[in-house]
Amino acid sequence: MEDNNKSNGLFSFIQQRYIFTGIGILLAILALLIPFKDIADPVTYMGGLLIWAAILEILHGFRRSESQARLSAWFSGGITLLIGTLLINNLLFQTEPLVQFILLLFLIDGIRYFYIFLKNKKSGKPSTKYLLSGIGNILALLIILFFRHKNIDWVVALVGFLRILGTIYNLFTSKMGVLENVAEDVIKSMGLEEDSELAALAEELEQEDAIRAPIDKSWIITFLFILFFIHLGRMGFDRSTFGILSPVVAVIGDMFIALVVAFAIIAPFRWIFRKFSGLFLNGLYHWVNKVPEDEWRKFSPRRLAKRWIKHDLGLSISIRKSGYSFSAAIRNGLKIGLPFAALLAAIMPVLGMSWYFDTENWASGVWDGYAGNRTEVWREEIIAASGEKTGPNAFKLNPEGMNQTGDFSFVVIGDPGEGDPSQLILKDQILEVSNKNDISFVVISSDIVYPSGAMRDYERKFFLPFKGLKKPMYSIPGNHDWYDALDGYTATFFTPDAAKKAMEARMRSDGLFTTTSPEVIDQLVNQAAYLRKEYQLPVGYQNAPFFQVSNDHFVFLAIDTGVRRKVDDKQLAWIKSVLEASKDKYVMALLGHPFYAIGEYQGDMNPDFRALHDLLRAYKVPLIMAGDTHDLEYYIEPPQNNDGHTMHHFVNGGGGAYLSIGAAMADPETRPTADWANYPAREPLISKIDSLTPSWKYPAWVWVKEYDGYPFSAEWLSAAFDYNQAPYFQSFMEIKVEKSQNRIRLIPYGINGQLRWSDFDFDGKSKPAGAKRNDLVEWILPMNY
Incomplete structure (x- = not known):
């Protein structure tokens, strides 16, 4: 048998x-x-x-x-x-x-x-x-x-x-x-295959391990269910696809961490120890058996030695089973590692590294892959559902109070939505600047709500931080907003009728792979309407995740670049029609992703993104702004191919998310343009991180500071040094369109008001001639179109 x-x-x-x-x-x-x-x-x-x-x-x-x-x-x-x-x-x-x-x-x-x-x-x-x-x-x-x-x-x-x-x-x-040979193989590895007593002990221990296996499985499953419900309580059900996917991903992440702890950390130490202990284990076994057990004294050291041999042999059998059986490996790995994984999940957000080791945020990676492949499909369905054609006057917003012939101003805030002190620290300045009489509207560019743009996070991360703002609010989504299939964003920023049509169209495009239903859509639209009323926030005017605001001499063109820096064919046709009709106007383009950021050119991320850059250059768009990167940067792109056209690029993503450090840490000699500026400057940033980085994390900071995080980028490691305490380097921008003086003024603000040149690193013509380091920063661009 x-x-x-x-x-x-x-x-x-x-x-x-x-x-x-x-x-x-x-x-x-x-x-x-x-x-x-x-x-x-x-x-x-x-x-x-x-x-x-x-x-x-x-x-x-x-x-x-x-x-x-x-x-x-x-x-x-x-x-x-x-x-x-x-x-x-x-x-x-x-x-x-x-x-x-x-x-x-x-x-x-x-x-x-x-x-x-x-x-x-x-x-x-x-x-x-x-x-x-x-x-x-x-x-x-x-x-x-x-x-x-x-x-x-x-x-x-x-x-x-x-x-x-x-x-x-x-x-x-x-x-x-063969799993059935485990005990036999362990004895062979000890060179004691002829010892019948040890073989019998090994068989006994193998049977004990088999008896324990169902018990271990039971508590492991119970542990995983507890973790699932903890994640579910924090994250809720996703409305976009497979409602429980995000908490399930978080639990899978916990399991992965447990296995890494067990097999990549604990197991190697155990293997090294076993190598040393194996040198004298056989000799110890022979010493124990020199005297029959019934002749041992009550407190004989042989009893302790035999207990240790038995424990070591049992552990060897368990490890060898892990080597022969994937299910045994998973069981043993989880048994060892799950407590550590649970502890890690609990303390990592406190340690300021939640974007790396908080498994609840790992779901964002899943949504990135899924939403990245679906964004253009979803957007085209949303455009079709809006009923608007992709002509030059389509998707046009008309804020009350905007001067159609003269001067006006507006505010752009990038990447605000973490709902933590880094976002809230800007609230007083945003309200003070945005509620001024000459401000016509406010725009949020990219990543309104982290980590996945879900409606459940909008009250805490959008409505509450912006409560008190009186001017109309528009936005373009970022990649994180698309992770929710844009449902939370759509319910909040679209008109109720447009939101309902857009979500229904998106739902139909996904077939059965969605938990969104007509009932859920009504719930989302009603929830957004309720929050708008309770917080008295003027939002909900759009028909699409992109738009334009224009008057007789100026066009503000807001473009949604989705998850992977791409626009669909319908949005592209609309962009071309607006640009073609605006050749006699000054055009400012706002994008979800920047062409220049972290001290590097980003246009080659994919051919579509580079093509969009080429299109804007071909139409001689002079001013481009984007979010996504969480700081303030300025690059002057000189004329290309003797076309005589200079482009001004601003990264404006410092509205509240964890700070990007890529530009501040970049080598000035490697900048993609000769004329550039960035906030924060390198020295105050280093001073902050030096003072707040704990000793256990300091080697990672030295790695970034001295070696640029090689082979990674300093930017990718930014979240490891996300400290929600002063000093803060968040920012936003006021844009003044002054036709009366034929100029555009761009004014950056920090947490205590308008920024000064002493707050920046800069080179070339990014700082106006004659401006002193203690002067307030203001970029003035001529409206020569």
């Missing part, structure tokens, strides 16, 4: 080998097809394929019978996982360091395989597959090194294919262990 069970187990493993290999082959084919498919971002796409390949190899590693093979699978899978993660997040890294880091990973893995090849060949063990794997890594390295500037699609495809091909080869050729 026992032999039959072992045969069935072996047969099951062989089946799984073919299943794993088949999935790997599919991933390899998808990699090779990249140059032949219309993929907007092949680097990110390949990153996804490599992550799936890594998961396959890591899971398969748990099945391998030999210790070297298991370690090799986990190391190789870990490198593949790291490469895939780097590729998916390639926009967050400096380009050259990213390439160098990936090259280094291939080199390390190649050297490792060559070392194992030589070691096995010397000892007479099978070695050919390690040689082939080493050659494959070096070949991938050479392809990147010599061809990455020639054709990125083919380089990505070939390198990814080679990596996945190596995974397939390992999946198919590696010997797998």
Whole structure:
């Protein structure tokens, strides 16, 4: 009967080998097809394929019978996982360091395989597959090194294919262990397979572990349910798709952290300790058995030694089970790591790193991928539902009190919506400036509400912070607002009738993959109407997530760039029609994403974004402003190709979200334009972070301050130094359109009023000639169109 069970187990493993290999082959084919498919971002796409390949190899590693093979699978899978993660997040890294880091990973893995090849060949063990794997890594390295500037699609495809091909080869050729042999294999690894007493003890411990397994599963499941309901209570149900997805993602994140703690932190320390203790464990076992147990004294040290041997043997069996069984690995990993994950989830927001380790925010990453692929589809459905045509007068807003022939002013606030002290610190200045008589309207650009734009967060993060504002409020959404399929944004900023039509159209476009229903839509529209009334906030005038405000001489063109810096065909047609009709007017464009930010040019993020930049330049748009990056920056883009047209770019995203440090930390010599300015300046920013960074986090700050976060970017690490206490560097802008003097005035404000040049770093013509460091900052641009 026992032999039959072992045969069935072996047969099951062989089946799984073919299943794993088949999935790997599919991933390899998808990699090779990249140059032949219309993929907007092949680097990110390949990153996804490599992550799936890594998961396959890591899971398969748990099945391998030999210790070297298991370690090799986990190391190789870990490198593949790291490469895939780097590729998916390639926009967050400096380009050259990213390439160098990936090259280094291939080199390390190649050297490792060559070392194992030589070691096995010397000892007479099978070695050919390690040689082939080493050659494959070096070949991938050479392809990147010599061809990455020639054709990125083919380089990505070939390198990814080679990596996945190596995974397939390992999946198919590696010997797998049988779970029923756990006790026997542990005794063999100790070199005591002839000891019947130890074998009997091992079998006994294995049975005890099997008896404990259902109990462990029960409390693990209970723990996960508790975490789920905690997340659900904090996050609520999402209205956009699969209502419980966000809290489920948070729980999956908790599980991931638990497994990382168990297998990437605790397990290595246990392995190192086991290596040392194993040197004398066998000798200790023989010493214990020299004297029969019935002859031991009551307090004999042999009793303690046997207890420790039994504990160590039981732990070895449990770990070996994790090596042979994925389910056992998950169970043991969660048993060890879940308490640490729960503690981490509780304290990380307090430590100021919530955007990295707060698993409730990880749902934003899921929505980023989903919403990024759907944004243009949703937006086109919203445009169609509005009933407006994409002509030059479409989506035009007409704020009361705006002078149609003379001077007027308005305020732009970027990225406000975290609902914390960093947002609230600006409230008094925003109200004071925005409620002045000459202000016609207020615009919020990008990311009104974090982390996912859900309606449940609007009262605390939008209505309450802006209570008291009397002028009409308009906005364009940011990527975070789209994570809710724009439902919360639509209910708040659209007219009630337009909001209902837009959400119904979006719902139909998603088919059954949504929890939005007519009842939910009514609830959202009614909730927004109730909040507008209770807070007396003048909002709810739009028919789309973009708009224009214009008079006889000026056009304010607000453009929604969605999640991935793209506009759909219908919005693009509208943009072109407005620009074509406005050739005799001064045009200011407001975008969700900037072309210049963090001391770098961002226009090459994707071809569509660069095309939008080229379009605005072709129509000689002189002034462009954007949110998304959480600070204040100014770049003067000189004439290109002798077209004689200068463009002025402002990043205006300092309205409340955690501060971006990329521009302040950037090297002045690498700025994308000769004329630039940024707030905050480097020195006061460094002084703040120096004084507030705790000692345990200080090495990370030194890494950013001295080495620019290499190979990451300082900007990507901004959230690690998000301290909600003074001094604050939040900001917003007042724009004065003064036709009477033929000029545009842009006035930046901080938490204590208008900013001064001493608050900025700057170079070139960004600071007006003659302005002194203690003068108030004001940029004056001529209205020469």
